[in-house]
Amino acid sequence: MSAGKADFTDIIEKLGLIGFSEHEARIYVALVQVGPATAYELGKQAKLAVPNTYNVMRSLTEKGAATQVSGQPARYIAVHPGQFLEAMANRTTRICEELTEKMSSLTSEENDDYVEMLSTPDAIDKRIMATIEDAESQILLKATSPLPSRIHKALQAAAKRGVEILFVYYGEKPKLRETGKVRLWPHEGNGANIGPDFFLLSVDFKRAVVREPSGLNGAYSENRSFVYLAGVFLRHELYLAEIMTKFEAEIEDAFGPALFKLRESYGMLSVDDDIRRFVDSRVKRRSVQNVD
Incomplete structure (x- = not known):
């Protein structure tokens, strides 16, 4: 026919x-x-x-x-x-x-002389997925949760193959099973969403991806300076979340909820309405706890 x-x-x-x-x-x-x-x-x-x-x-x-x-x-x-x-x-x-096989020997082992500008959501998404899928030992991540399902599944797959995942999140606690190699922290120990909501990913001390809040622009690089800055920033976020979790009351007494006294003092971030509401809610909560 x-x-x-x-x-x-x-x-x-x-x-x-x-x-x-x-x-x-x-x-x-x-x-x-x-x-x-x-x-x-x-x-x-x-x-x-x-x-x-x-x-x-x-x-x-x-x-x-x-x-x-x-x-x-x-x-x-x-x-x-x-x-x-x-x-x-x-x-x-x-x-x-x-x-x-033959062309792999033609490529440089390190592509550390550029920053790749990502200008579409699809390009950013593909780069994030590829970076997670290439992870061999460690993933550092700061992002809003819940994550898109494809990224969540990629993290689950990385965890199954033994990759360490250290994740500072805003919003809901990610549905990743915490183990010795998977650790989760709410931002600053309390989940406070302070400032622009950037997505930041660093993998294996070799590569990093940043996506700005609109989701329309981002950057990827294996440049050592770029990766170093991303890694240091993420580690400081981990340290701060860990410290706040253990010493939240003392730190709030000294610097105020969401560290707003420090933020105002150094002018690093304006205390907008969302932050002010968070601060007020924390103050009221502390007052009730003190009365009890």
Whole structure:
């Protein structure tokens, strides 16, 4: 049964994706439909000029997609699509594996001389996923929780292969099982969301990703200075969360909830309405606890 017009067009396009010219694709489809056939008959079926058809048949025979079965005039049959495409897929896989092996020696071990600017959500997402999936020993992360499911699953997979995960979060506690190698801290020990909500990831002391709050821009680098700054910042977030967890009351007495006295004193971050509401709620809570 011949393919319908819509299917014919789709097949032509997909054959083009695996290296067929348009004429080759049209003749191969015609040959599958009507073969065995002469070049003249195939040209009529595919609506191509006969001289073009002879050249195309030579090309298809060389590709292994067609076989000549008689001499005068030459007639051809199509190699069964399943057989031909499977052989082509196996050959392509072997070539790609060989190229991967040979070209890996051409690339630099370290790409530390640039910062890659990421300007679309899709590019940022792919870079975050690839960075997590490449992790071998440690992931440091600061982000709002819950995370997108794909990132959450990537972290779960990393944990299963033994990667240490140290995660400072805003919002809900992540649904990652805490073990010796998976540790979770609410931001500053209490989950206070202070300032712009950047996503920050550092992996294996080798690479880092930053995504700004809008999610529309980000940066990735293996540059040592960039990775160092990201890693130090994240470690200080871990240290602060750990200290606040153990000494929250004393620290709030000295510096106020959300350390707002320090923040105001050094002008590092304006105390906006959200922070002020958090501070007021903490003060009221402390007052009630003191009365009790």
